[in-house]
Amino acid sequence: MKYSKQREMIQDTVMAHPIHPTADDVYSLVRAKNPTISLGTVYRNLNLLAENGILTKLTMPGGSDRFDGRLDEHYHMLCTHCGKVYDVELDIFRDFDRQIRAKTGFCVSRHQLLIEGICKECSKEK
Amino acid sequence: MKYSKQREMIQDTVMAHPIHPTADDVYSLVRAKNPTISLGTVYRNLNLLAENGILTKLTMPGGSDRFDGRLDEHYHMLCTHCGKVYDVELDIFRDFDRQIRAKTGFCVSRHQLLIEGICKECSKEK
DNA sequence: CTAGGTGCAAAGCGTTTGCTCGGGG
DNA sequence: CCCCGAGCAAACGCTTTGCACCTAG
Numbered sequence: 001m002k003y004s005k006q007r008e009m010i011q012d013t014v015m016a017h018p019i020h021p022t023a024d025d026v027y028s029l030v031r032a033k034n035p036t037i038s039l040g041t042v043y044r045n046l047n048l049l050a051e052n053g054i055l056t057k058l059t060m061p062g063g064s065d066r067f068d069g070r071l072d073e074h075y076h077m078l079c080t081h082c083g084k085v086y087d088v089e090l091d092i093f094r095d096f097d098r099q100i101r102a103k104t105g106f107c108v109s110r111h112q113l114l115i116e117g118i119c120k121e122c123s124k125e126k
Numbered sequence: 127m128k129y130s131k132q133r134e135m136i137q138d139t140v141m142a143h144p145i146h147p148t149a150d151d152v153y154s155l156v157r158a159k160n161p162t163i164s165l166g167t168v169y170r171n172l173n174l175l176a177e178n179g180i181l182t183k184l185t186m187p188g189g190s191d192r193f194d195g196r197l198d199e200h201y202h203m204l205c206t207h208c209g210k211v212y213d214v215e216l217d218i219f220r221d222f223d224r225q226i227r228a229k230t231g232f233c234v235s236r237h238q239l240l241i242e243g244i245c246k247e248c249s250k251e252k
Numbered sequence: 253c254t255a256g257g258t259g260c261a262a263a264g265c266g267t268t269t270g271c272t273c274g275g276g277g
Numbered sequence: 278c279c280c281c282g283a284g285c286a287a288a289c290g291c292t293t294t295g296c297a298c299c300t301a302g
Contacts, residue, residue, distance in 0.1 A: 002256055002301060023292080038259045043292060045257090061185040061238070064291060077232050088230060092218050104214060105246030106203050112187070113239045120231030128276060128281055149267080164284045169267060171282090190266060 001052065006037055007045045014055055015069040020076070020085040022064040059112065079119035086119065127178065132163055133171045140181055141195040146202070146211040148190040185238065205245035212245060
């Protein structure tokens with residue numbers, strides 16, 4: 001992968017903002033430093049970085065994809081009230097893949113878990 | 127919810143084809159019996175049925191949403207080679223929600239797990 | 253020099269929506 | 278008879294892509 005200033009900025013932005021930004025969030029953030037960057041470039045590079053395992057693409061129900069710079073095994077909770085995405089570490093998946101393989105012959109490459117509910121802050125509000 | 131012939135056909139179609147069909151799959155299948163039904167009607171009813179808990183909408187990475195008529199707790203495996211979606215039952219999630227609540231204060235309403243990998247049939251091929 | 257990246261704009265694709273007409277209750 | 282639902286087509290939102298120009302190696 002050939003170096004580009006734009007890609008560096010995009011990657012840095014995702015890393016620096018652990019808010020699981022959408023492509024459009026990244027676009028706004030990067031645009032503050034580089035007003036001529038295009039949305040197409042942001043999409044192209046986010047996908048490129050995801051394909052190369054440098055960041056992760058999260059598929060969201062009913063909304064835009066989000067991107068995550070954390071590479072260690074963890075999962076996500078979406079608050080259906082405020083829309084924030086939280087990280088969660090759980091050791092439930094320790095020998096998950098082995099169990100599945102033994103049971104079904106399915107060879108797991110990755111898994112995405114999305115937990116939906118109401119976060120602590122939002123449930124306080126009521 | 128007022129009765130409609132179309133909605134009945136749509137629901138029956140999803141139930142009768144446990145292939146986790148997309149809206150467009152359902153459209154094709156229903157169209158065979160009712161050639162004048164519109165795609166908009168299929169979308170409207172699938173969403174309506176999902177909102178009423180009669181079926182479940184599955185968000186897929188990089189593809190159309192799929193619909194599932196099974197309501198019992200189970201999860202899905204997507205074969206990234208052939209595109210089929212398999213069901214999988216796992217008891218890993220038994221007191222999952224309680225753990226999360228205790229740990230984070232997040233009140234879980236639902237969770238969607240998507241396992242990606244290569245299915246038994248596809249790995250045989252190689 | 254040249255392969256690959258950028259910016260821009262248009263196209264693509266899945267999904268939703270406004271409108272008018274039809275059918276259930 | 279009233280109102281929700283259907284059919285149709287246009288609109289929408291997110292994402293991808295074709296093209297001409299630019300830049301790293």
